[in-house]
Amino acid sequence: MAQKADVSTATVSHVINETRYVAEETKKKVYAAMEELDYRPNSVARSLRSRKSNIIGLLVPLVASDTSNFFFMSIANGIEQVLKEHGYNLILSNSSEDLAVEQNQIKVFNTQLIDGLIIAPVDSVEHDYQENLRGNYPTVFIDRQPKDLMSDTVLIDSGSGTYEAIKLLITKGHHKIGFITGPLGITTSDERLAAYKAALENYDLPFDPELVKVAPATFDQGRSLTRELVKSGVTAIFAANNVMTMGAVNYLQEQSISVPDDVAIIGFDDYDWLRITSPPLSVVKQPSFELGKLAVELLIKRIEGNQEPYQVYRLPSELVLRGSC
């Protein structure tokens, strides 16, 4: 290539990267040769030399059921979009909510493959991510807060939306409000439950542990927890994640329980498919696209050398009112 244009490889490099002055004449020769040879600079060689791959990793915890994935897929979509504008590529990897798989993938990433990592950690409570991630690239945590502040972290304050939801139900006269959630002990679940309790307390309603139903976050568990709650006479239900929201809606529809007259319901996460139910579902909406966008922006700043202290960002969730409450 260089000899085709009759210049040195250095000049070719500088023409391509616009990294020092090159005479117009010379540029033309280079461009012509590039055209003729259909030349593509080798990005691997470039990465090796410049110690920069322009690839960032995304590690998310998807599990089998499609529904629970939408949230992370939506984030991934947002991230990819913003990243491309900055000239980066995205390696997508799935930890399957399995710590071993996750740690293993981090090791793969530790081989200089990526310039940065965005991760929704499997175990944000117990596990020490410092150990593996003490690394050569910056990291941004999303959705779940690791126990040590070792990176920028972007969370959704799902408490705010949840509080609004419960408050609304209370002011509409509901006193027995059921709360359906997946396993506690992860920050997101805990936060939503705390907001539920806070709202009850602020409105002088007693907290009844019997009305808080916990089970693995599946459609069927959503169904059966709803059945239990209906039996115990609740007039309103809050479902704290999207899969269980679906199970709850399904049970109410199947039993022809009138919504919101017999039982009001507010679900979690705002997706198109919620619009098909009658009445359409009210939900707490999480700004997933914005989360992805902010995570990318923070990451790129770090890659470019930002040394400010790490921060935790919380994006507010929002109550979207439709007909179900």
Added chain:
Amino acid sequence: MAQKADVSTATVSHVINETRYVAEETKKKVYAAMEELDYRPNSVARSLRSRKSNIIGLLVPLVASDTSNFFFMSIANGIEQVLKEHGYNLILSNSSEDLAVEQNQIKVFNTQLIDGLIIAPVDSVEHDYQENLRGNYPTVFIDRQPKDLMSDTVLIDSGSGTYEAIKLLITKGHHKIGFITGPLGITTSDERLAAYKAALENYDLPFDPELVKVAPATFDQGRSLTRELVKSGVTAIFAANNVMTMGAVNYLQEQSISVPDDVAIIGFDDYDWLRITSPPLSVVKQPSFELGKLAVELLIKRIEGNQEPYQVYRLPSELVLRGSC
């Protein structure tokens, strides 16, 4: 690293890759040094030297609405899973159904970044992919068939499921069956419409062009096309994609049109959220995970040197019966 273990770099390489015999003693020294230095082989250098990155690209055409993305996200998820088992990583990229964006991303991929590409092409009818893809890596096309057979291609025979669906409606006594579809001219839409026609013909029903409604694949268009069809007196509706399925269901529910008594409906794509409607929706299910899996397997075979003639694979779609027809 090599000097730490007091061996040559070649030996280190061979220990790591198990690529020639090394004495146990030596191995131990190397492992010890690796441990002590927390050594990670540099995958970029390895890629440069071995001309293999162990990364494959996936290029899908997502658009804004979340619903239409589920199909490709589901495929991506399947691909990633299988790929990881083979020690590959996945670069995910989105063409946004925009040919220019797609061609641009292909150029990025052409810089030796990837070992292979799985692509759901934006324009499978007009555009000539040979031009850009005459490349250094094998390609597998998915979901849409390019005009020239230049790669293995994995399609879903959505005609089979569609035919079964229409046939079922006919045998249940429906004579005026509406057909809702996104823009024609892409293989998937055309195939489904052809199956609709074929079923009518085989059961000696006239084909009425008025009952075929075409519009951009959006929720709202699904709604309005359904309204038009209901006005013209159809007793059954087939929606040929997932977004418009949702719009159709929404309209019927909103108008309190009894399903399936007044209007029977069969939709497209099988997702969890279809279970929440009452009655649950019957659909034509596309084997997206299997598609991803097969695509990966074919691609890896090509990467490993398979030279057999290119083939088109068609995975059958399947009618899933629930209560809506």
Added chain:
DNA sequence: GTGAAAGCGCTAACAA
């Protein structure tokens, strides 16, 4: 304004 040449961290042929 441009070129020569070192070297990024590996792999693999060749040599011993």
Added chain:
DNA sequence: TTGTTAGCGCTTTCAC
């Protein structure tokens, strides 16, 4: 059984 060494295709310093 292991070491030496030549590159992979770039970027970048230093020199002219």
